[in-house]
Amino acid sequence: MSRNPKPTAEELKFVYRLVLNGSEDSDILAEYARLYEAGRLMFPYRSDKRFIRECRKTLEAALEVAQEHLKKQVDPTIVKRREEHFTDLADVAKSLLANGLASVSSPGWTTNQSHQAKYLLPSANAASGYDEMTKEQLASQLNSNMATILKEKDWFFRYCFIPHLKSELSEELQTGLFSKTVDEQPYELIETLIVLAARGIFKGTCPVCEDWSSG
Ligand SMILES: [Zn+2]
DSSP: OOOOOOOOHHHHHHHHHHHHTTOOHHHHHHHHHHHHHTTOOOSOOOOOHHHHHHHHHHHHHHHHHHHHHHHHHHOHHHHHHHHHHHHHHHHHHHHHTTTTGGGOBOOOOOGGGTTTOOEEEEOSSSSSOEEEEOHHHHHHHHHHHHHHHHHHHHHHIIIIIHHHHHTTSOHHHHHSOHHHHHHHOHHHHHHHHHHHHHHOOOOSOOTTTTTTSOO
């Protein structure tokens, strides 16, 4: 007797459907035989119950894990809380970009000269004009926006927003002090914040959401 060939994905689906419909091992083998006799079996002919038992075991293990996973994915309370959490985080990103920072642009000087570089902010006074800002002024505006947020949301900012934000930053910036990043790379930070505010979806976890992930 030849060795049992490995089942294809199609064959596994065939067996899994029968298992989920409540078929016994012998019923499934009978189905193989019926199709074989009718010349319609698309898989190797099988008559060994051990193969069916193996399939059953694999399916049950996968189902158990998949059900745990799906339960967390579709649990309406968790879905809702995650949405609210992301909205709160996006609101912080937007608040950090207040006072025009959401529209800041860089004319393209190299960052080596960034202490002299001028960034452009749409002018609050003229309809079509721009205000020029230095890196220090950008950092100062960011720090000022941050101070406003900290008055109301100190804990959330430190323990939720920062960890989520850091998981979006380069490795170098992840380990550094946030205040140092603000001072040294305000424009890069603003670019990341603009993406996050628009996307409204955050990587990483924090003490609020760590149990909601499905890992
Ligand atoms: Zn979180």
